[in-house]
Amino acid sequence: MKKRLTYKTAGVDIVEADRFVAAIKGMVKSTRVPGVMDKTRAFGSLFALPKGYREPVLVSSTDGVGTKLLVANTIGRHDTVGIDLVAMNVNDVLCVGAKPLFFLDYVACGRLDRKVLVDVMKGIAEGCRQAGCALIGGETAEMPGMYKVEDYDLAGFTVGIVDRKKMIDGSRMKAGDIIVGLPSSGVHSNGYSLVRKVFSKADQKKYAKLILEPTRIYVKNVLPVVEKFDVRGMAHNTGGAFYEKLTKSLPDGLAFRVQKGTWPVPEIFVHIVRKADIEEKELYRTFNMGIGFILVVKKTDVKGVQALLKRTGTPSYVIGEVVRRTKEKMEFV
Secondary structure (H helix, E strand, C coil): CCCCCCCCCCCCCHHHHHHHHHHCHHHHHCCCCCCEECCCCCCCCEECCCCCCCCEEEEEEEEECCCHHHHHHHHCCCCCHHHHHHHHHHHHHHCCCCEEEEEEEEEEECCCCHHHHHHHHHHHHHHHHHHCCEEEEEEEEECECCECCCCEEEEEEEEEEEEHHHCCCCCCCCCCCEEEEEECCCCCCCCHHHHHHHCCHHHHHHCHHHHCCCCCCCHHHHHHHHHHCCEEEEEECCCCHHHHCCCCCCCCCEEEEECCCCCCCCHHHHHHHHHCCCCHHHHHHHCCCCEEEEEEECHHHHHHHHHHHHHCCCCCEEEEEEEECCCCCEEEC
16 A cells, blocks of 8 residues: 655654754743743744833844854764854844844754754854843744755844944944954854865864854943943954955944954964965955954043953953045055
């Protein structure tokens, strides 16, 4: 007798999906913050806006991890890419001075490997805890035919909140303001198509710890500075790096003058430079080169800002200043 066709024989195992959801319940609960509402009968995720904002503005971001996932698959380690996913989103909303409220994830895969995806979710939950936001929902899609059996992809979505009058958009920057850089933990989550060209699979395994070091989350370091000081601008140094991301909020007529050598360059970039013939401008246009986040502040506030950053657990470096523009938005000296 011919076997009847089922969703499972087509490649989608609903029972295994339910087991996966049950396995991550504790992780999700560990990220709970005030504002999360029970949603037993709701199809959507519920979050009550916090009080204390005179004119609240919601700030949203969506992003993924990119081809760093291919490196994770090559190495067989999946418990850090979830941190990257959260970081890429919460660091972006932070740039306007917003506090992340909640996060949702989307996981697509060829086959639901519960062990792998539980490790992914461990990272997502850890990232949410680091950012102080709640993981309130998500979607896991098993799509045989769309993805290879061992492949998966990640996307995330976050919403933050800021008072309209406290929003930071770079419009108040002035020539003479100082650029304060916060260190990256390594490559973060951009430039991995180039990283995979530089390093063979054997090299990727050799330098696995450095290559998979998760993206730093700056929320708990930066928000206290925003609350206390007149921060003129902020940038998350991701795709496009110094030449695009750092200059995104610059007003017309101004430029950044960055002094190379004023911050330590992580070891992974030293290996990249040794392994490949890459022009210096290409390095600074592709990678963060050790600066993951920047703040632009008044010269008179620099010492206070750096002291507060140190108290919240991060070093910082004066890496340049805002100058009047002659040609380019970014000048390296």
